[in-house]
Amino acid sequence: DIQLTQSPSFLSASVGDRVTITCRASQGISSYLAWYQQKPGKAPKLLIYAASTLQSGVPSRFSGSGSGTEFTLTISSLQPEDFATYYCQQLNSYPHTFGGGTKVEIK
Amino acid sequence: EVQLVQSGAEVKKPGESLKISCKGSGYSFTSYWIGWVRQMPGKGLEWMGIIYPGDSDTRYSPSFQGQVTISADKSISTAYLQWSSLKASDTAMYYCARLSSGYNEDYYYYMDVWGKGTTVTVSS
Numbered sequence: 331d332i333q334l335t336q337s338p339s340f341l342s343a344s345v346g347d348r349v350t351i352t353c354r355a356s357q358g359i360s361s362y363l364a365w366y367q368q369k370p371g372k373a374p375k376l377l378i379y380a381a382s383t384l385q386s387g388v389p390s391r392f393s394g395s396g397s398g399t400e401f402t403l404t405i406s407s408l409q410p411e412d413f414a415t416y417y418c419q420q421l422n423s424y425p426h427t428f429g430g431g432t433k434v435e436i437k
Numbered sequence: 438e439v440q441l442v443q444s445g446a447e448v449k450k451p452g453e454s455l456k457i458s459c460k461g462s463g464y465s466f467t468s469y470w471i472g473w474v475r476q477m478p479g480k481g482l483e484w485m486g487i488i489y490p491g492d493s494d495t496r497y498s499p500s501f502q503g504q505v506t507i508s509a510d511k512s513i514s515t516a517y518l519q520w521s522s523l524k525a526s527d528t529a530m531y532y533c534a535r536l537s538s539g540y541n542e543d544y545y546y547y548m549d550v551w552g553k554g555t556t557v558t559v560s561s
Contacts, residue, residue, distance in 0.1 A: 331498075331499065340489075353516055360543075361543075361545065362545060362546070364483065364546075364547040366482075366548075368482075373532055373552065373554055374474075374482065374532070374534075374548075374551055375551055376547055376548060376549070379545055379546075379547035379549075380541055380545035382540065383541060383545070385547075385549065385556040414543035417481065417482050418454045418481075419484070419547075419548070420487075421472050421545070421546040422546065424487075424495075424496045424498075424519070425484050425486075425498035425499070425500075426472070426487070426498075426546075427498075428474075428481060428482040428483065428484060429481075430481050431482070433450060
């Protein structure tokens with residue numbers, strides 16, 4: 331199985347901050363990576379797929395980059411509604427594993 | 438509207454069987470894979486497996502192979518996740534999600550439509 335390691339697992343930030351989350355794959359996955367946002371008690375929501383393609387309706391302050399084994403999700407200016415947990419997922423090969431998650435909390 | 442509607446919360450005893458469902462609407466159910474994802478209390482997302490309702494082709498995570506069965510009934514646009522003998526450790530939220538694809542010099546996959554989840558509680 332391909333392992334995905336997210337860092338940090340927790341971060342505290344303020345509204346307006348630029349936030350970067352990293353996802354590292356245990357082997358190369360090209361650009362077969364998606365990012366999701368999950369708020370408490372809710373289902374995950376797709377933000378980005380193909381490592382850098384913004385899903386329709388997702389604000390442009392979210393962006394993704396990377397290929398191979400290292401990927402980043404960036405929020406350019408954190409908004410109150412962005413406080414949530416973020417997960418990466420690889421869709422290069424089965425099983426389509428998820429990273430452990432990064433919880434973004436208010437400083 | 439494209440949506441996946443999951444069955445309601447379940448409370449079961451260890452050793453009991455269970456089948457939960459995920460009904461798709463607003464799109465061609467037989468043309469998209471449906472995946473199942475577990476989230477144990479306070480924990481992260483775990484990919485369990487996936488089924489293509491068009492021909493019932495199914496793939497499992499090794500962690501869940503033999504522990505659960507994924508199936509689908511395309512005549513009623515519904516996918517299922519079932520257990521033959523539940524354990525306390527099966528207590529979790531279970532989500533179904535549609536696997537879609539986009540093309541950008543290659544086909545890329547992603548889970549774009551999610552059900553609201555089914556809570557399964559297993560306790561004696």
